[in-house]
Amino acid sequence: MSGARHSVWLGTALLIAAAAVLLLGVGVGSTGFDSVLHARHDAVAWQILWDIRLPRTLGAWVAGGLLGLAGAVAQGLFRNPLADPYLLGSASGAALGVALALALFGTTPFATQWLVRLGLTGAAFTGAVVGVVLTLALAKGVQHTLRLLLAGVIVGVVLGAGRDLVTIASPDTLQAMQGFMLGSTGVVGWVACSVMAGMLLAALLVAASFGRVLDGLALGEATAVSLGLPLSAVRAVLVAVLALATGAAVAQTGLIAFVGLASPHLVRSIVKTTHGRLIVLSALMGGLLLMAADVLARWIIAPQELPVGVLTAVLGGSYLLWLMHRRRRPGGGL
Numbered sequence: 001m002s003g004a005r006h007s008v009w010l011g012t013a014l015l016i017a018a019a020a021v022l023l024l025g026v027g028v029g030s031t032g033f034d035s036v037l038h039a040r041h042d043a044v045a046w047q048i049l050w051d052i053r054l055p056r057t058l059g060a061w062v063a064g065g066l067l068g069l070a071g072a073v074a075q076g077l078f079r080n081p082l083a084d085p086y087l088l089g090s091a092s093g094a095a096l097g098v099a100l101a102l103a104l105f106g107t108t109p110f111a112t113q114w115l116v117r118l119g120l121t122g123a124a125f126t127g128a129v130v131g132v133v134l135t136l137a138l139a140k141g142v143q144h145t146l147r148l149l150l151a152g153v154i155v156g157v158v159l160g161a162g163r164d165l166v167t168i169a170s171p172d173t174l175q176a177m178q179g180f181m182l183g184s185t186g187v188v189g190w191v192a193c194s195v196m197a198g199m200l201l202a203a204l205l206v207a208a209s210f211g212r213v214l215d216g217l218a219l220g221e222a223t224a225v226s227l228g229l230p231l232s233a234v235r236a237v238l239v240a241v242l243a244l245a246t247g248a249a250v251a252q253t254g255l256i257a258f259v260g261l262a263s264p265h266l267v268r269s270i271v272k273t274t275h276g277r278l279i280v281l282s283a284l285m286g287g288l289l290l291m292a293a294d295v296l297a298r299w300i301i302a303p304q305e306l307p308v309g310v311l312t313a314v315l316g317g318s319y320l321l322w323l324m325h326r327r328r329r330p331g332g333g334l
Contacts, residue, residue: 006271007281014284018061018291025057025295028302051189059188059252060294060308061287062196064259066203066249068286071260072267072279073207073242076214077235078145085246085260088148088239089155093131094250096159097123098180099166102173121192121251124180128247131159132239143232183256183309185294192252199248203241204283210234211276218275256309258316259286259293265323 026049070085078087086092101123139151167173213234249256263286267278290308293315297306 007273007277010271018288021291026053028295028298055190055193056185056188059193060185061291063249063253064290065200065283065287066245067260068263069283070242070245072264072282076275077238088135088152089131090128090246092156092159093127094124096163097127099163103170125247125251132243180254182307183254203245207241207279208276214275257313259290262316
């Protein structure tokens with residue numbers, strides 16, 4: 001009961017913190033808090049708040065939730081604390097999909113605007129799913145964890161090389177590709193928020209329902225099999241959840257590093273709990289991390305802004321370096 005009670009307290013704290021950051025995010029932007037002060041009497045200020053800042057901040061929370069959930073699933077599925085959502089080739093597949101879309105449709109202002117709204121998101125999502133499917137095909141299914149990991153690495157390298165070839169052949173796409181690779185929530189609107197929220201809810205329900213199986217898998221595959229757990233079926237479902245959650249987030253925000261990797265670590269450092277609760281708490285933690293990073297990216301050099309993916313990489317990398325340093329001390333650990 002103690003672990004359950006601590007999990008509830010942590011979840012409540014993460015939701016309260018997210019609400020506070022959401023209020024802060026509505027007031028941070030190129031026009032500062034003036035838009036908030038004049039929103040009731042100024043149609044332009046109200047549009048900035050309602051159509052730009054609010055969906056962007058909420059979108060960062062939902063996208064971070066998807067990445068945090070995917071990170072918890074990946075680490076539980078592969079029994080590896082260094083597993084992240086991009087492990088099965090989804091990141092490289094998404095990047096290749098975007099590169100191909102830009103090369104085929106061009107980078108004129110009209111084409112870019114249309115691609116951002118329709119083509120790029122679809123291309124990134126399709127590319128991410130295709131990358132995972134290729135990994136599964138190369139690994140000949142989900143029965144062997146090590147083979148699946150190695151296949152993911154190989155597919156990631158090959159698809160990454162394909163992306164580089166496309167950008168070399170179409171140098172006009174380099175600037176647009178740089179924006180995707182660095183990650184951004186600047187184009188997230190209400191439609192994107194709704195799509196990601198629906199995906200997050202479905203992924204949470206499915207992944208959390210398999211929490212007990214992940215608990216059994218943590219004891220070892222032989223133990224899990226002796227307990228009668230259907231490992232092959234569970235792996236297939238969780239890999240699908242991992243691919244769809246990662247693809248949905250990447251399609252809307254680009255490649256954002258370390259959120260999916262760091263979120264489960266932060267949760268485990270605060271509370272010891274089962275995988276079912278860990279998945280939910282990791283989603284809440286990932287949402288808070290990405291939303292806070294997005295607000296910080298808008299504020300540091302305002303009225304300009306940093307790519308949020310750069311900020312998460314710096315902060316997440318620093319956190320993991322601290323974890324490694326802590327682990328080397330007597331009694332330290334992940």
